[in-house]
Amino acid sequence: MAGARQAVSEARRIVVKVGSSSLTTAAGGLDADRVDALVDVLAKVRSGGERELVLVSSGAIAAGLAPLGLTRRPRDLARQQAAASVGQGLLMARYTASFARYGVRAGQILLTSDDMSRRAHHRNASRTLDKLLAMGAFPVVNENDTVATDEIRFGDNDRLAALVAHLVHADLLVLLSDVDGVYDGDPARPGTSRISLVRGPEDLAHVEIGSAGKAGVGTGGMVTKIEAASIAAAAGVPVVLTSTVHAGDALAGADTGTYFHPTGRRSADRLLWLQHASTPQGSLTLDDGAVRAVVERRKSLLPAGIAGVEGEFSAGDPVELRDRAGQPVARGLVNFDAREIPRLIGRSTHDLARDLGPEYEREVVHRDDLVVLRP
Numbered sequence: 001m002a003g004a005r006q007a008v009s010e011a012r013r014i015v016v017k018v019g020s021s022s023l024t025t026a027a028g029g030l031d032a033d034r035v036d037a038l039v040d041v042l043a044k045v046r047s048g049g050e051r052e053l054v055l056v057s058s059g060a061i062a063a064g065l066a067p068l069g070l071t072r073r074p075r076d077l078a079r080q081q082a083a084a085s086v087g088q089g090l091l092m093a094r095y096t097a098s099f100a101r102y103g104v105r106a107g108q109i110l111l112t113s114d115d116m117s118r119r120a121h122h123r124n125a126s127r128t129l130d131k132l133l134a135m136g137a138f139p140v141v142n143e144n145d146t147v148a149t150d151e152i153r154f155g156d157n158d159r160l161a162a163l164v165a166h167l168v169h170a171d172l173l174v175l176l177s178d179v180d181g182v183y184d185g186d187p188a189r190p191g192t193s194r195i196s197l198v199r200g201p202e203d204l205a206h207v208e209i210g211s212a213g214k215a216g217v218g219t220g221g222m223v224t225k226i227e228a229a230s231i232a233a234a235a236g237v238p239v240v241l242t243s244t245v246h247a248g249d250a251l252a253g254a255d256t257g258t259y260f261h262p263t264g265r266r267s268a269d270r271l272l273w274l275q276h277a278s279t280p281q282g283s284l285t286l287d288d289g290a291v292r293a294v295v296e297r298r299k300s301l302l303p304a305g306i307a308g309v310e311g312e313f314s315a316g317d318p319v320e321l322r323d324r325a326g327q328p329v330a331r332g333l334v335n336f337d338a339r340e341i342p343r344l345i346g347r348s349t350h351d352l353a354r355d356l357g358p359e360y361e362r363e364v365v366h367r368d369d370l371v372v373l374r375p
Contacts, residue, residue: 007238009253011172013052013133016042016251017161017228018176020062022244023091029066030059030094034244038176039098041248042138047102052133054168056141056161057095063087088142095140107137110144111160122167129168158228159276166235166272173232173239174250175225180243181258182207182226198260201230229260231276236266271371274331280320282311282338283328284364291323294330295372300363301332303344303352313338321365332370335362 018038025031046053061073061080064087074080092108099106109128132139141164143157158175165173185192185208198204204226229239242250242257249256286294290305301321313319314337321330336344344352344364353361 005253005255005259008172008240008250008259011170011238012050013054013168013170014045014172014174014251015054015056015161015165015168015170016174016176016247017056017157018058018244019157019178020058021178022176023057023059024062025066030063030090032094032098035094036098036101038244038247039095039101041251043099043102043104044248045251046104046138054129054133054139054141054164054170055095056157056164057091058142058157059091060084060088060142063090091142092140099138105137107132107139109139109141111141111164112144126167129164133168158224159231162228162232162235162237162239163272163276165232165237166266169266170237173229173237174247175228175239175241176244176247177225177241178243179222180246180256181241182222184208195258196255198229198233198258200261200263229258230263231272233260233262234264235272236262236264238262274318274333274369275371275373279318280311280331281313281317282309282334283320283322284309284334284341285322285324285326286329288324291329294321294370298367298372300367301365301370302349303347303364304349306341306345306364309338309341309345311338319365321370328373330365330370330372332365334365336364 022038023030023034042053042055045051061083064083064085065071065073067086067090068083070079070083074083088110092106095106109125109132111125129139129141141160143160161173161175164170179187181194181196182198182204183192183194195203195207225241229241232239239260240250240257241260246254246256284301284306285308286301286305287307290301290307293299293305294301307324311319313334315335316333318331319334320328321332323329341364343356344360349361349363
C-alpha cells in the first residue's frame, strides 16, 4: 500500500475529475465557496511547477438550472442542452475568476465522443491539451452538452475523465465526489469499511455499489466511478477515488479514498476512445475465417470476410463487428457507407478494384482503426 501511495505523490501529470454535487447547491446553481476551495487545492499542487494538472469538471447543466427556473435536472435532451448553454459560461467564469487569484489562466475544452473517435479531432484535442499545459494554463474539460446527442454522449464525466487521462498520458487520475471512497457495503450502515486498495475487478466482485445521489443535479454514482477507474487502470493509469474535501490529502499521497492499481498497459490512445466512448452506428457480420483473422491475428477486415450488414452509417463511423451468432467481437471505424457494403460482401479486393475502380481495393475496417472486444 505504501508503494501505491508513493506512486500518487510522485505523479507528475494528473487528471482530476470533480462532479456536479461537489460544485453546486442541491437546488442548482454554483457554490462559489466550493469552487474556490477546490481551486485552492489544485493551485497549491501545481505551484511548484513540477506537477501538471488537467481538470475534468461537471456542473454546466447543474449551474444552469436555477437561472432557467428549473428545480431539478431535466430528463429531456433539449432542456439539458439549454441548461448547459447557460451554465457552461457561468462555470468557466467562476473557474476563471478563482484561478486568477493565483495568476493562473484557465482554458476551456469541450469534447464529444464523436470528436474523439475520429483521427484528426482526436489528434487536435491531444495537441491543444499539451500546448495549454506547456504554456502554463490550466485546462478545464467538460463534455459539450450543448451539441452532443444521445448517440454520441459520454454518458458521464467519470468515463470522460478516464479517457482524458489516457489522452494526455497522465500518471494519475483522481475522481472526486461526495463519497470518500469505495466501501464494502452501504457507508450509512454500521459495520461497513472503506476499501483502501483495489488490485483488480475480483476485489470488488462482492461489493454492493450505490447509484447516483439524491441531489438530482448529476448523472453519476459509484457505479460510473468504478467503471471509469477500471477503464483507466486497464489502460495503465492508477486511480484514486475519494471525496472532494479530501482532495489535498489524496494528491499528497495520504491514505485516503480507494486506490485502483493499474491492471493493464497503455495502448494506442484512439483505440481506448473507440472502445469506451463510441456508439456503433451499425454492424457487420463476419464469417468464421474473418473472426479468427480479426480477433486472433489482429488483421484488418476485408470485404471477403463479411457475411452481412445492418444499420445506416457513413464512412468513418464506428461499427460493431459480430460473429455469425450475433456476438460482438470487435469495434472499428468503417471505410465505406452502409449502402456500399452489400456489393462488397464476400468479394476480394482485387476483383472489386477491377470491377468498381481502384478506390475499392482497400480494407473495410483497417486494423489501426479496430479494437478487439474479446480475447
